Amino acid sequence: MLKHLFTLIWNRKRANALLIVEIFLAFVVLFVVGSLLVYRWQNYRAPLGFAYEQVWVVDLDPGMQPKAERYATQQQVIQRIKSLPGVRAVTRTSSNTPFSNSHNSSDINRPGEHIRRPASNVYDLDDAAGDVLSIPVEEGRWFDRRDDGALVAVISHDMKELLFPNETALGKLVEANGNRRIVGVTAPYRADGDFADPKQAIFLRNGLQDTTFDHLQTLLLRVQPGAGGALEKQISADIRAIGAGWSSNITPLSEAREKQMKTVLTPLVALVITCVFLIVNVALGLFGVLWQTINQRRSEIGLRRAIGASAGGISGQILGEILVVATFGLALGLLAAAQFPLLGVLGVRVGVYLTAMALAAGLVYLLTVVCALYPSRLAAGIQPAVALREE
Amino acid sequence: MQTSAAPVLQLTDIEKIYQTKTIETVALHRINLTIGRGEFVSIMGPSGCGKSTLLSLMGLLDEPTHGTVAVDGRPVQSYSDKELAGLRNLKIGFVFQSYHLINDLAVLDNVELPLLYRPGLSGKDRRQRALAALDKVGLSARTNHFPSQLSGGQRQRVAIARALAGAPEIILADEPTGNLDSVMGEEIMDLLLGLNREHGTTIVMVTHDEQQALKTQRLIRLFDGSQVG
Ligand SMILES: Nc1ncnc2c1ncn2[C@@H]1O[C@H](COP(=O)(O)OP(=O)(O)O)[C@@H](O)[C@H]1O
Ligand SMILES: [Mg+2]
Numbered sequence: 001m002l003k004h005l006f007t008l009i010w011n012r013k014r015a016n017a018l019l020i021v022e023i024f025l026a027f028v029v030l031f032v033v034g035s036l037l038v039y040r041w042q043n044y045r046a047p048l049g050f051a052y053e054q055v056w057v058v059d060l061d062p063g064m065q066p067k068a069e070r071y072a073t074q075q076q077v078i079q080r081i082k083s084l085p086g087v088r089a090v091t092r093t094s095s096n097t098p099f100s101n102s103h104n105s106s107d108i109n110r111p112g113e114h115i116r117r118p119a120s121n122v123y124d125l126d127d128a129a130g131d132v133l134s135i136p137v138e139e140g141r142w143f144d145r146r147d148d149g150a151l152v153a154v155i156s157h158d159m160k161e162l163l164f165p166n167e168t169a170l171g172k173l174v175e176a177n178g179n180r181r182i183v184g185v186t187a188p189y190r191a192d193g194d195f196a197d198p199k200q201a202i203f204l205r206n207g208l209q210d211t212t213f214d215h216l217q218t219l220l221l222r223v224q225p226g227a228g229g230a231l232e233k234q235i236s237a238d239i240r241a242i243g244a245g246w247s248s249n250i251t252p253l254s255e256a257r258e259k260q261m262k263t264v265l266t267p268l269v270a271l272v273i274t275c276v277f278l279i280v281n282v283a284l285g286l287f288g289v290l291w292q293t294i295n296q297r298r299s300e301i302g303l304r305r306a307i308g309a310s311a312g313g314i315s316g317q318i319l320g321e322i323l324v325v326a327t328f329g330l331a332l333g334l335l336a337a338a339q340f341p342l343l344g345v346l347g348v349r350v351g352v353y354l355t356a357m358a359l360a361a362g363l364v365y366l367l368t369v370v371c372a373l374y375p376s377r378l379a380a381g382i383q384p385a386v387a388l389r390e391e
Numbered sequence: 392m393q394t395s396a397a398p399v400l401q402l403t404d405i406e407k408i409y410q411t412k413t414i415e416t417v418a419l420h421r422i423n424l425t426i427g428r429g430e431f432v433s434i435m436g437p438s439g440c441g442k443s444t445l446l447s448l449m450g451l452l453d454e455p456t457h458g459t460v461a462v463d464g465r466p467v468q469s470y471s472d473k474e475l476a477g478l479r480n481l482k483i484g485f486v487f488q489s490y491h492l493i494n495d496l497a498v499l500d501n502v503e504l505p506l507l508y509r510p511g512l513s514g515k516d517r518r519q520r521a522l523a524a525l526d527k528v529g530l531s532a533r534t535n536h537f538p539s540q541l542s543g544g545q546r547q548r549v550a551i552a553r554a555l556a557g558a559p560e561i562i563l564a565d566e567p568t569g570n571l572d573s574v575m576g577e578e579i580m581d582l583l584l585g586l587n588r589e590h591g592t593t594i595v596m597v598t599h600d601e602q603q604a605l606k607t608q609r610l611i612r613l614f615d616g617s618q619v620g
Binding site for chain 2: 001003004007008011012299300302303304305306307308309310311312313383384385388389
């Protein structure tokens, strides 16, 4: 029977060409959109490499205060905030805090090496950052007082893979504002948010000896669970009281995260809506063509009933035919889709393409079956005696 | 299997009424008919008198409003759609005035069609049977043609080959020569007569041609849905 369906569809290839093209297009659209969605989804499922709950970002603005006084004032502010009962830990950091969309990237190499590599994110932090952000350390440790007087760095898993693929990174040197010794390797760190790829990251220690205010004017606080508006107001007031003309802007990381997710999700949602419209159009087209085909084939269906097809056999045949047509369209679509990973069009992992192909193919089959269900029942309901007397 | 005395087809007290919204048409009224094994019966009557309706009841394509149809002595009204389809496939071959060939299938594929609905046949078996049937109607040289490339007479011979491919006991032919000129009509008639004579195939044929009817063993006349002799 399958061979018969192939013969029938091959002989009617001109009539089926339109359907094949429609299915091909539907598949390609689903595949492309699917690839983006799968990519985002897989990233979303991966750990961030830090904890954002109960972490607040405090952006400090020193106003017109002379530069030389700023560091001292900031230290006073930190001491004051640390002493508040709702605050567990405070760290001084560069402004590229998680979800901030602010970046400080640079080519990081091993000393003396001159290889062009993808740029890395550079984070300036101090000893408390590991606790504030609960950054999991895979090897070695986060920096601490033991590193006083030395130049050290912690690198992320991805940077370790890039610079030290087959060896341990601990104790090795990297070139980042001088040669720094690596004391720890963290899990993949994704400060760019839930939907972003992990990018190699390096954390540079700023010890007590680092008395600049510039580049380190942001504070990250870990607060007690349940801490809220009251603490926020208290901190703002304290900052104003300590530094003449100082002001601050306090944002929980969870809020920053939501805002950032929205900026990624909004275009995605728009894309999905467009895609749904397109697919609905294709579905209506399929449905219409199938319906029309059934009406044109009444006499053939009557004949098939006469020579031994049951009603169920007829609807099975109609479904079978559209599935064969869909398979032709999918075969073409897969050929097109295979070019994406080969040419690296969307720049996502090969596994993402494969998953998207499987998803798109499954959806296309589902779509064709759903569109063919009613026409096939219509075909099954054709009375052979009536259909055969027409003409 | 069945006793040879049982008639191939038996219609008892058949009534067929077509009910549409506005009108009720009595297409057949009190028909009692027995078709014996190996008989060649012709049916005649004016247009609209119920000949095609009668044939579609015999072919199990439709159900009577009242009365019973029995095949090999077994009434079929309790059969499921699937069982009826199987019975049609196995026992009955149809030939229509307008051939009803599938235009997008080559001659050989058209002839193989009934065998596709018969389980347990290999592709090779089907091909051989279809070729043998085409040989019987003298169209061995046209297996790869498409219906549109054939004359009316040739098309009807393909349709007969299709009916023959399944080796049915009964052939139901509804005005098989109605669209053909007299020479081609003659050919078809000879073919049917040969089948009946040599293979003992039971044939029920609707015709408008008295000459053809005279060549058959029995003539049933219908008028306005009733049997008139
Ligand atoms: N499906 C149907 N619905 C309504 N009326 C029908 C239907 N089929 C046949 N008829 C009517 O039944 C009568 C017999 O038709 P038919 O058997 O085709 O006659 P014949 O083949 O002798 O010309 C006609 O009056 C026809 O109009
Ligand atoms: Mg008729």
